[in-house]
Amino acid sequence: MTGIFGFYSFGEERERWNGLRFLYYGLQALQGRGSESVSLAWLSPNGFETYSTEGDVDAIRYLVEKSRGHIAIGMVSSYRDDSVAVIESPLRLALVVDGMPSLGNSRSEAFTRLAETMSELLGTGLSPLDAGLRLISQIGGGYSFIALTERGEMVAGRSRLGVKPLSVGSIGFDIACVSSETAALDVVGASFSSELSAGEIISMSQLSLKRGKVEGAAEALCSFEFVYMARNDSTIMGVPVYLVRERIGEALAARDEVKVDVVTGVPETALAFASGYAGRRGIRCRLGFVRTGQHVRSALKPTQLERLIGLQLKLNPIAAAVDGRDIVLIDDSVVRGNTLKNVVALLRRKGAQAVHVRVGSPPIRYSCPFGTEIPPPDELIARDLPIEEIEKLVGCDSLAFLDLEELVKAIGLPPKVLCLGCFTGHYPEEVRTR
Amino acid sequence: MKILGVGGGAREHAIAERLALSRYNPRIYWISEWKNPGIERLCATSGGFYKIGRTTDPEAVAELASNIHADLVVIGPEEPNFHGVPDELEKRGIPCIGVSRDLAIIEQSKSFLRALQWRYNIPGKLLFKTFRDESAAMDALAQAEKNITWMQNVVLKPARQAGGKGVKVVEDRHAYLLKEKLEFKLGHIEWLASYMKDYLDIEDKILIEECVWGPEYTLQCFSDGKELIGMPLVQDNKHAFEFDIGPETGGMGSFAGPELTLPFITQEEYSRSIKIIREIVNAVQDLTGKSYRGIVAGQMMVTEVEGPTVIEMYSRFGDPEALNVLAMLETDLLDVFLAIADGRLARLGIKWRTVATVVKVIAPEGYPDFRELARGHEVIVDEKAVEDAGCKLYWGSAHIDEGGRILTVGSRVAEILGVGETIEEASSRVDLCLDAVKLKSWNVFYRRDIGSREMLEKRSKLADVVRRLYRRRMELGTIGKRVDWIPGRGIVDPAEDIVKWLMKEPSDGRGG
Secondary structure: OEEEEEEEEOOOOHHHOOHHHHHHHHHHHOHHHOOOEEEEEEEEOOEEEEEEEEOOHHHHHHHHHHOOOOEEEEEEEOOOOOOOEEEOOOOOEEEEEEEEEOOOOOHHHHHHHHHHHHHHHHHOOOOHHHHHHHHHHHOOEEEEEEEEEOOOOEEEEEOOOOOOOOEEEEEOOOEEEEEOOHHHHHHOOOEEEEEOOOOEEEEEOOOOEEEEEOOOOOOOEEOHHHHHHOOOOOEEOOEEHHHHHHHHHHHHHHOOOOOOOEEEEOOOOHHHHHHHHHHHHOOEEOOOEEOOOOOOOHHHOOOHHHHHHHHHHHOEEOHHHHOOOOEEEEEOOOOOOHHHHHHHHHHHHOOOOOEEEEEOOOOOOOOOOOOOOOOOHHHOHHHHOOHHHHHHHHOOOEEEEOOHHHHHHHHOOOHHHEEOHHHHOOOOHHHHOO | OEEEEEOOOHHHHHHHHHHHOOOOOOEEEEEEOOOOHHHHHHHHHHOOOEEEOOOOOHHHHHHHHHHOOOOEEEEOOOHHHHOOHHHHHHHOOOOEEOOOHHHHHHHHEHHHHHHHHHHOOOOOOOOEEEEOOHHHHHHHHHHOOOOOHHHHOEEEEEOEOOOOOOOEEEOOOOHHHHHHHHHHHHHHHHHHHHHHOOOOOOOOOEEEEEOOOOOEEEEEEEEEOOOEEEOOOEEEOOEEEOOOEEEEOOOOEEEEOOOOOOOOOOHHHHHHHHHHHHHHHHHHHHHHOOOOEEEEEEEEEEEOOOEEEEEEEEOOOOOOHHHHHHHHEOOOHHHHHHHHHHOOHHHOOOOEOOOEEEEEEEEEEOEOOOHHHHOOOEEEEOHHHHHHOOOEEEEOOEEEOOOOOEEEOOOOOEEEEEEEOOHHHHHHHHHOOHHHEEEOOOOEEOOOOOOOHHHHHHHHHHHHHHHHHHHHHHHHOOOOOOOEEEOOOEEEOHHHHHHHHHHHOOOOOOOO
16 A cells, blocks of 8 residues: 655746655655655756655655755555656656556566556657556556656546545645645645546646546545545545544444443544444543554554554553443454454453444455455455454454445445445456456 | 727737727727737727737827827726826826826735725735845745744735736745745745846835635726726636646636626625725825726635735736626626716616626646747637637737737737636536637647636635634624734734834835
8 A cells, every 4th residue: 555645846936845845744644555665756956866765754854854856756655665666768757656557466567567658658759648648548457646757747647447546736826736645735735626536647747737537437446545544634536534434433333232331443543433433322432542653554564573563552552541441442444353352452451341342344355456455365354254253353242343335325425436345355347357 | 989999918809899899889999019810800890900019108009099089098908007008198188998007006016005905994904014125025034933923824926016927825834844935935035036126116026915815706896086886706717727726827717607796705795895995996096186097906805814805906907807797798888988987987877797707718838937938839710619619719918910820929828708607607618619729839728627616616615614714703803803922022913013114114115
């Protein structure tokens, strides 16, 4: 999983802006999508430069203090080996991706081939807009991308399936920003302009900003964005993520009669679920945990060990909130079940009595072809195990998942514009027929 | 009747067209720096002629007016006003729709306008400060965080109207980007100082103004010195590119109607705006002892602190806003102009058609920041496509040469007007023929989003948010009040500082 961000300045005075600093904060805002590697490409009066490194956004702090760039793109990723794809000829360019183009066997191969194709299309003399449109016509999959050419053009877009979101914003009369999430636009002080739709390309140069759409695009937005991936302060397809999460909490509450004293959520995403749940049932919602360290999302850590370390660092239960209480604990999703198992154990140790777990998404049973890090199917706890077994394993008093219909209803968009593949195994048209 | 028009843009083309349609059947003569193909045609068919000449040269314009025995001169753009063309005509006793230099100062000098508003306590004010040289301005900005906190979120402008260039809006509310934005502000002050160096008619060259947000609209009015009559509100869109992105232009498209106000501006806000403009006109008349005869317009914004607020004033029609209102005007435009010239506007009873209008502007790539690239390209036009779409084409920064070739002059080349029952309908009508104007070996650009449903929804949402805020302030009695806290001084009303500073300043902002 990755987050991508682009900074573009216009006009005579464009070189006065140091876009790298804006990029830094934009990427920091997107770190919830991945913090194992960070990469960027930028243009300055000195030319075209790129940099990729392991680690979170802080790994480029020194670089952005020291360097300048008035046009820049970047990516944060949950994959340690991800880097910005750089192509030298026919046209030198760099490209960052969220999601997966259906190309090649590995991520790096797919990203590189996407960038190569872009370079070749531009090399034939196509305009940046037309090259972008041709690119997504030729290459399927579910991805969003931002490309930067050495000539100072930026091209960004969403594949025909439009699985991954992408938004555009502006700052004053000088700057345009492109971002995986709207929240990152807020963070750099950009005002939201619009979201790109599936199969839409935006291109920018000093002379123009153009938008175009390919034929036959069909929105298949990743529903997991609403459940887990996106920030609470982002909006996707006009739907505020936070409201979806509160509605999910309300849906869980509507059919629940378990008697408890306290509702709490696993930070970050499930806090919104808990608020919706508690509001609906009129039960007190309490802060259950305090997080330590950076914003590291446990499911996005590469190894089991780091996952456990990440989790323990991240969540320390607040004993005073749970001691001697019966509680409802809400989490956003269950992948392997180990996160939940540990959280329940930690809560019990701090004195929680009954612990009823409610999950704000349907059981995850299938992997994701679009680059969302879901383990292989045989590692998914909810794939085969009945709920009672999972309950035992997690060590909770009861467990309930959100239904698929409830999820779709909470999102509030027609099911045909959503990808629900990780819950249903039915992927959007294009992938299934491949 | 003979009329001489001044100025060669799409606004003037629209004025010429309405005059040509007048029941007085006037002969139309024109003067501008290049030969606008649309106006040229209207001159020819009405029996007049088109002269290429300097519109800012009062002698040249007055001479031409005398030679043709013009009954009325109509001035389109602002620069002839700033250069005293109307004054010269007045001296020669030729009636003119155009504003005397002393009055046009409300447009020419942005610092004069602000000072006027504060001195006469006219609502819709903004905090501001002007500077003679760059170092004082830079100091003020650098100290803003400690001293004058309103100066953190600012608009940096040339203090004088200067080719519509050099306005930067820098909102600075994120502590972590403070250094970055300050660097840009200081850099831009340097740029402004060097850009303004050649404008010797003004002392205070740099204006720093409070940055505000909210929906914008233009209120154009007819004024005969006694009566002020408001036209339908228009929203012009200044960003070069779709969805409000990119450099500031003279305007890339506008919409209006079908009522007198816009869908997201209330009747009450309209009335307040008229009142503000009337007070500004009265104040400048009071100060100069002259009578304001012509067009006056407020580029307005509904803001949190003030409600309807003046961003800038025009001493003429807006371009493209002129096209919207002229298409909505039912009364004979020449009757209106004659009433202005005779000072009997009150008795005229101006009527408006209940239609929505949308204008989309076509500009050559390179406009607005790299104009040398935008200049000298041959234009290919499909007039039938425009006609088939039920739209009208107005030529702007386009020159027709002896051989009948049309060439770009460097600014907005043409504007297409669509009329409909709703703004959305008019907008889609214009979309049908946006490709009717092309260049032979260069590209044009335009904004399809002007007047679209998405745009109107976005504007309404913005208006709702800001309206709640300023109405709340009205209830609480804090409308127009700002509060600052300066260490060592305590709670400060920054407006008091401005008034004190204005009292000390002998200059009224006019400089010279």
